[in-house]
Amino acid sequence: xxxxxxxxxxxxxxxxxxxxxxxxxxxxxxxxxxxxxxxxxxxxxxxxxxxxxxxxxxxxxxxxxxxxxxxxxxxxxxxxxxxxxxxxxxxxxxxxxxxxxxxxxxxxxxxxxxxxxxxxxxxxxxxxxxxxxxxxxxxxxxxxxxxxxxxxxxxxxxxxxxxxxxxxxxxxxxxxxxxxxxxxxxxxxxxxxxxxxxxxxxxxxxxxxxxxxxxxxxxxxxxxxxxxxxxxxxxxxxxxxxxxxxxxxxxxxxxxxxxxxxxxxxxxxxxxxxxxxxxxxxxxxxxxxxxxxxxxxxxxxxxxxxxxxxxxxxxxxxxxxxxxxxxxxxxxxxxxxxxxxxxxxxxxxxxxxxxxxx
Numbered sequence: 001x002x003x004x005x006x007x008x009x010x011x012x013x014x015x016x017x018x019x020x021x022x023x024x025x026x027x028x029x030x031x032x033x034x035x036x037x038x039x040x041x042x043x044x045x046x047x048x049x050x051x052x053x054x055x056x057x058x059x060x061x062x063x064x065x066x067x068x069x070x071x072x073x074x075x076x077x078x079x080x081x082x083x084x085x086x087x088x089x090x091x092x093x094x095x096x097x098x099x100x101x102x103x104x105x106x107x108x109x110x111x112x113x114x115x116x117x118x119x120x121x122x123x124x125x126x127x128x129x130x131x132x133x134x135x136x137x138x139x140x141x142x143x144x145x146x147x148x149x150x151x152x153x154x155x156x157x158x159x160x161x162x163x164x165x166x167x168x169x170x171x172x173x174x175x176x177x178x179x180x181x182x183x184x185x186x187x188x189x190x191x192x193x194x195x196x197x198x199x200x201x202x203x204x205x206x207x208x209x210x211x212x213x214x215x216x217x218x219x220x221x222x223x224x225x226x227x228x229x230x231x232x233x234x235x236x237x238x239x240x241x242x243x244x245x246x247x248x249x250x251x252x253x254x255x256x257x258x259x260x261x262x263x264x265x266x267x268x269x270x271x272x273x274x275x276x277x278x279x280x281x282x283x284x285x286x287x288x289x290x291x292x293x294x295x296x297x298x299x300x301x302x303x304x305x306x307x308x309x310x311x312x313x314x315x316x317x318x319x320x321x322x323x324x325x326x327x328x329x330x331x332x333x334x335x336x337x338x339x340x341x342x343x344x345x346x347x348x349x350x351x352x353x354x355x356x357x358x
Contacts, residue, residue, distance in 0.1 A: 019169040019177065022252065023217065025265035026153035029172075031116050035267045038151075039117050052147050053237070053290070053335050054093045056328055061096025063297040064144055067352065068097065071142045071233050072105055074348040081108045082141030082232070084134065086225055087148030088113035090120045094127055112139070136227040143225060143234040149275045150238050152221045154213045156252055156273075157182050157190065157198075163206045165190060165198060174264035182214070189216045193279040194246050211250035215276040222280040222341075231346040237290060239274040240339030247274075277341045284350065285343040290329070291336035296353035299326045 119129040156168040167179040251274040254263035330336040
């Protein structure tokens with residue numbers, strides 16, 4: 001008999017006892033039209049359940065504004081400069097970036113919010129709110145996806161007693177069992193991007209009980225996002241891991257009300273898993289940590305000199321507060337350890353973080 005793992009049962013909306021893969025279950029739980037965690041009417045959005053870089057400090061939006069200005073310069077200051085926020089939440093990042101831009105740049109920016117939830121009330125009317133990406137090759141500028149890919153649903157696999165990777169099936173109450181062996185394109189993805197140790201021996205089997213998430217849907221989602229640009233730069237910032245250090249038991253988890261909880265696909269919690277950004281990356285992409293990226297964009301966390309405390313005590317306290325916020329964004333053990341995937345479209349926007357004083 002396949003192993004079964006009970007999970008705390010919660011009832012939110014319509015429950016089902018049908019078994020399905022985690023990808024299908026997550027899609028329904030997060031984005032169902034009536035009871036999806038992100039799409040149900042009146043929900044608080046991501047800020048109500050976990051703290052992202054956008055919510056940690058306005059310095060983050062300021063850094064994205066700086067990057068947009070560099071893209072603008074590299075593209076020759078076009079008449080229309082796109083800023084596409086993928087997974088826009090409630091529009092917090094776009095709002096912050098628009099407020100931080102110089103007036104001359106802001107006047108030419110066309111901001112897009114790509115989000116499956118309904119448009120929030122009171123949002124800047126300049127923001128084009130849409131449920132899908134703009135058409136391929138239709139815009140030039142900066143596409144930014146902050147903690148979007150970790151919410152693109154994926155299937156989960158686990159090795160059975162013989163070390164064979166099998167798809168994990170789940171019910172809405174979180175109960176799991178093992179299904180059929182993974183085959184086809186998903187098996188190919190695992191062999192390329194997760195082994196070893198998941199498929200470590202000559203027969204294709206690994207150790208029993210190992211788990212992984214199949215990131216192929218995220219690779220495809222990111223490729224579609226990049227194709228939106230005619231020219232410019234696409235950036236994904238997210239929880240990430242590398243092939244050489246994939247976690248042995250996967251990273252699938254849930255969040256609710258600011259706390260990590262079991263991932264139960266009933267619409268009661270966020271369901272997320274870290275992203276294999278190295279698998280998503282195209283041939284021209286650059287990968288770096290958020291700490292390195294923000295340093296190159298002027299967010300360093302350096303403490304102000306003590307002499308400022310005597311000359312301008314209020315200014316010293318403001319500078320100290322700013323340094324603390326920057327420190328949180330760049331902490332290598334926290335938000336600073338996020339991965340940034342930067343993919344230029346056209347040669348103009350390659351290397352925009354190189355050669356700047358960090």
